[in-house]
Amino acid sequence: MASSGGVRNGVGPRMSAKPDRQGFSATPKTAAGKQRLSSSAAAAGGAYRRTSSGPLPSRAASDGVSSRVRVAVRLRPRNAEELAADADFGDCVELQPELKRLKLRKNNWESETYEFDEVLTEFSSQKRVYEVVAKPVVESVMEGYNGTVMAYGQTGTGKTFTLGRLGEEDTAARGIMVRAMEDILADITHGTDSVSVSYIQLYMEMIQDLLDPVNDNIAIVEDPRTGDVSLPGATVVEVRDQKSFVDLLRVGEAHRVAANTKLNTESSRSHAILMVNVRRSVKGRTEMDVSISGENGHSSSMMGSLRPPIVRKSKLVVVDLAGSERIDKSGSEGHTLEEAKSINLSLSALGKCINALAESSPHVPVRDSKLTRLLKDSFGGTARTSLVVTIGPSPRHRGETTSTIMFGQRAMKVENMVKLKEEFDYKSLCRRLDIELDKLIAENERQRKYFDDEVERIRAEAQCGIAEAERECKITLENEKMKYHQEYLDSIRIMEEKWKVHQQSPKKQNKEAESTSNNTGEVHNLLQNEKMLRQSAEDEASDLKNQVSHWKKLEATATAEVVKLRKMLDAEASQKEKLEEEIDVLRSQLLQMSMEADETRRSLDKGDGPGKIFPGLDSLVSQTRGLQPREQSNGPKQPIAKLFEQVGLKKILSLLESEEPDVRVHAVKVVANLAAEEANQEKIVEAGGLTSLLTLLRSSEDETIRRVAAGAIANLAMNETNQDLIMDQGGVTLLSMTASDAEDPQTLRMVAGAIANLCGNDKLQTRLRGEGGIKALLGMVRCGHPDVLAQVARGIANFAKCESRAATQGNKVGKSLLIDDGSLPWIVKNANNEAAPIRRHIELALCHLAQHEVNSKDIINEGALWELVRISRDCSREDIRKLAYRTVTSSPTLQAEIRRLGIKM
Ligand code: ADP
Numbered sequence: 001m002a003s004s005g006g007v008r009n010g011v012g013p014r015m016s017a018k019p020d021r022q023g024f025s026a027t028p029k030t031a032a033g034k035q036r037l038s039s040s041a042a043a044a045g046g047a048y049r050r051t052s053s054g055p056l057p058s059r060a061a062s063d064g065v066s067s068r069v070r071v072a073v074r075l076r077p078r079n080a081e082e083l084a085a086d087a088d089f090g091d092c093v094e095l096q097p098e099l100k101r102l103k104l105r106k107n108n109w110e111s112e113t114y115e116f117d118e119v120l121t122e123f124s125s126q127k128r129v130y131e132v133v134a135k136p137v138v139e140s141v142m143e144g145y146n147g148t149v150m151a152y153g154q155t156g157t158g159k160t161f162t163l164g165r166l167g168e169e170d171t172a173a174r175g176i177m178v179r180a181m182e183d184i185l186a187d188i189t190h191g192t193d194s195v196s197v198s199y200i201q202l203y204m205e206m207i208q209d210l211l212d213p214v215n216d217n218i219a220i221v222e223d224p225r226t227g228d229v230s231l232p233g234a235t236v237v238e239v240r241d242q243k244s245f246v247d248l249l250r251v252g253e254a255h256r257v258a259a260n261t262k263l264n265t266e267s268s269r270s271h272a273i274l275m276v277n278v279r280r281s282v283k284g285r286t287e288m289d290v291s292i293s294g295e296n297g298h299s300s301s302m303m304g305s306l307r308p309p310i311v312r313k314s315k316l317v318v319v320d321l322a323g324s325e326r327i328d329k330s331g332s333e334g335h336t337l338e339e340a341k342s343i344n345l346s347l348s349a350l351g352k353c354i355n356a357l358a359e360s361s362p363h364v365p366v367r368d369s370k371l372t373r374l375l376k377d378s379f380g381g382t383a384r385t386s387l388v389v390t391i392g393p394s395p396r397h398r399g400e401t402t403s404t405i406m407f408g409q410r411a412m413k414v415e416n417m418v419k420l421k422e423e424f425d426y427k428s429l430c431r432r433l434d435i436e437l438d439k440l441i442a443e444n445e446r447q448r449k450y451f452d453d454e455v456e457r458i459r460a461e462a463q464c465g466i467a468e469a470e471r472e473c474k475i476t477l478e479n480e481k482m483k484y485h486q487e488y489l490d491s492i493r494i495m496e497e498k499w500k501v502h503q504q505s506p507k508k509q510n511k512e513a514e515s516t517s518n519n520t521g522e523v524h525n526l527l528q529n530e531k532m533l534r535q536s537a538e539d540e541a542s543d544l545k546n547q548v549s550h551w552k553k554l555e556a557t558a559t560a561e562v563v564k565l566r567k568m569l570d571a572e573a574s575q576k577e578k579l580e581e582e583i584d585v586l587r588s589q590l591l592q593m594s595m596e597a598d599e600t601r602r603s604l605d606k607g608d609g610p611g612k613i614f615p616g617l618d619s620l621v622s623q624t625r626g627l628q629p630r631e632q633s634n635g636p637k638q639p640i641a642k643l644f645e646q647v648g649l650k651k652i653l654s655l656l657e658s659e660e661p662d663v664r665v666h667a668v669k670v671v672a673n674l675a676a677e678e679a680n681q682e683k684i685v686e687a688g689g690l691t692s693l694l695t696l697l698r699s700s701e702d703e704t705i706r707r708v709a710a711g712a713i714a715n716l717a718m719n720e721t722n723q724d725l726i727m728d729q730g731g732v733t734l735l736s737m738t739a740s741d742a743e744d745p746q747t748l749r750m751v752a753g754a755i756a757n758l759c760g761n762d763k764l765q766t767r768l769r770g771e772g773g774i775k776a777l778l779g780m781v782r783c784g785h786p787d788v789l790a791q792v793a794r795g796i797a798n799f800a801k802c803e804s805r806a807a808t809q810g811n812k813v814g815k816s817l818l819i820d821d822g823s824l825p826w827i828v829k830n831a832n833n834e835a836a837p838i839r840r841h842i843e844l845a846l847c848h849l850a851q852h853e854v855n856s857k858d859i860i861n862e863g864a865l866w867e868l869v870r871i872s873r874d875c876s877r878e879d880i881r882k883l884a885y886r887t888v889t890s891s892p893t894l895q896a897e898i899r900r901l902g903i904k905m
């Protein structure tokens with residue numbers, strides 16, 4: 001019972017408005033049965049636009065069509081009691097059925113007139129009542145709308161008479177329920193449509209199942225989506241025929257709780273509700289599906305089958321309300337007071353709802369009672385509703401009659417919005433698809449069987465064919481064999497005949513044959529010989545072949561052996577080479593160690609020969625010398641002598657170029673030691689040792705190597721021939737380079753020693769000076785080490801001596817090259833050096849320089865004269881003192897200067 005939004009055909013108690021007569025205006029007499037229903041349905045179709053409320057996504061669900069609740073009033077004839085008791089009184093109502101009016105007398109002179117959709121007199125037949133009140137609703141239900149027929153009135157006024165009479169004794173007495181079902185069953189299509197009923201009563205707010213009384217508290221369930229109410233707990237019985245329906249009604253009636261009241265022994269205080277569910281398939285759609293699921297149209301059938309059929313599920317609700325009279329009048333006793341309250345609860349709630357709907361109140365108290373909840377769709381909902389209000393004629397019940405009439409009047413103002421209850425029938429689609437699927441499965445199985453049978457048949461046929469072919473083939477072969485056998489026999493026979501003929505030929509022929517046979521014998525023998533010869537040749541050839549292959553095998557084995565041996569040999573050779581190298585290294589190391597030991601020993605035993613600048617080498621030389629005549633001596637140089645013999649000079653020199661730095665160092669030391677030995681010097685130079693040493697001086701980065709090499713060169717430079725070679729091989733330049741690069745005083749001592757030796761060669765003076773020998777010598781004084789200075793001084797002395805010797809020999813000589821190269825200042829500075837070796841060499845050098853007159857000027861200018869004078873006076877060595885004195889006094893220039901200075905000699 002929702003608030004109705006439709007247009008209100010308001011009808012007031014004073015005929016203020018005319019209600020439309022739709023539904024109630026049908027004239028029942030003109031038609032009956034199916035024809036009547038369908039015509040009426042067409043009319044209804046014109047009146048109600050089809051709408052849908054079910055889940056039909058393809059169809060737009062409209063809000064429905066406004067349809068007012070139709071209300072008829074029915075007057076019961078006087079009963080026996082009334083006839084007796086009210087005999088003197090008139091009826092309290094007067095009916096004007098043709099005007100559809102009812103006049104309610106207030107008293108003898110005053111009355112109220114009410115208009116209804118239908119006014120049914122006490123003479124109205126049950127059939128007429130059905131047709132005007134219920135039939136339009138039933139037709140509507142068959143169209144797919146919900147419908148409600150309800151009776152309201154005081155107890156005993158004929159509600160049950162109107163709705164529930166079974167009419168078993170008197171057909172004409174059948175009530176609305178029975179007649180409605182008759183019409184429904186007549187209209188449905190058996191097979192596709194179905195009708196089912198539930199029958200309940202509402203008593204003291206409890207819903208009881210009239211078809212199963214044990215079920216006495218059924219819950220109302222509301223669909224949260226649609227708001228539809230249902231009673232899933234109630235028994236639902238499918239109705240197939242009228243008789244079973246009447247039986248159901250009888251069972252239900254027997255179960256109704258009926259309490260005796262004073263008013264009527266049959267009256268009930270419960271509300272009885274019959275619910276008829278009609279389920280109909282929409283025909284057009286069903287027919288199409290049937291036609292397309294024919295035998296040869298599987299695909300189209302499937303396509304069609306996938307579209308769900310449409311189903312209409314409508315419901316007819318017939319409500320036989322409890323009596324509407326007031327409690328005090330009903331004369332209830334005992335717990336019936338509670339009953340009456342409960343009955344009144346539902347009824348008063350219904351009245352309130354209808355009032356609210358009639359007045360378009362925003363709130364309709366549907367939830368106040370179970371009755372109003374159950375009738376939610378009937379008043380203000382989507383159902384088409386007819387109400388029949390029953391009244392009695394007795395003026396004693398005027399009050400009740402009045403209230404009943406007013407209830408009917410209010411109900412006439414209630415608008416419903418009827419909606420078609422149509423939806424897709426997925427269940428039936430699913431069922432049909434299942435059937436379809438089963439059909440296909442069966443068909444598939446049949447076809448498979450047929451296919452298998454067919455395969456089996458073809459296979460059997462093929463086997464028969466093969467057997468047949470084999471048999472035929474066998475026969476043919478047999479025939480062929482026979483034929484050839486026959487031919488063979490024939491040819492044998494012919495041969496035999498020919499042979500016989502041949503045997504019987506004349507003697508002449510025999511002779512010829514004899515000679516021929518002799519010839520043949522000879523030829524045969526020759527042939528035999530040839531054969532034998534050939535056989536033996538073949539045997540021989542094969543024998544040779546075998547031998548060849550045997551030798552080949554042997555050769556291959558031998559070759560492999562040779563290759564193997566060669567490899568082993570190579571490995572051995574390389575191993576040997578390695579070992580030799582190792583031995584060389586070890587030997588040189590041994591040599592070095594013995595040399596070092598020797599040096600140590602030597603250092604304990606000091607000796608400084610003129611021109612010998614390498615004490616280790618000196619000792620080596622001297623000791624080797626000493627050893628030579630006495631081979632058995634146990635001197636320390638024995639290992640070197642032996643080494644020299646064993647290893648060979650060439651090998652030692654080759655080690656100077658070794659990749660291994662250690663080997664090079666050891667080798668150069670060995671060579672240096674050997675070079676200290678005069679006897680070895682020539683061999684060393686011959687074997688290219690000098691060149692190798694000079695190369696080392698040029699190329700080696702290692703200072704030790706350069707130092708030792710320079711020492712070796714110094715020793716070699718003691719020999720005049722070697723001095724020339726050193727000069728020729730650019731030795732002075734190399735020594736000068738080494739002198740300018742080296743920092744180590746020992747290296748400088750070796751280089752200075754080498755140059756000093758060269759300085760002692762008269763023939764090389766100019767070249768030596770030209771190649772920077774003197775400058776290099778003078779450059780080395782930067783070191784300041786006394787050993788180096790001593791060698792420098794010795795070189796200068798050597799050089800000066802050669803120069804003076806040349807001068808005394810009468811060679812035309814210019815100014816001293818030593819003075820040209822700026823040696824005088826250093827000479828003057830060191831002339832009185834603390835170290836005796838330095839001092840002596842310089843004193844000699846000064847004397848030599850002064851002996852040559854061209855040098856006198858420089859000697860004076862550089863202050864050397866003073867030194868000469870001092871030497872001539874103070875020198876501890878007498879020979880030098882005298883030489884100085886002689887020199888100074890024999891030079892005119894120096895004499896003149898001495899005189900000028902006033903020095904006394
Ligand atoms: P309610 O159900 O309203 O209490 P009933 O249908 O039981 O009333 O009717 C009470 C009595 O009146 C019954 O005996 C019934 O046969 C009788 N009666 C009711 N209406 C009529 C009618 N229109 N014609 C003849 N008898 C009727």
Ligand code: MG
Pocket residue numbers: 156159160161266267268320
């Ligand atoms: Mg009744």
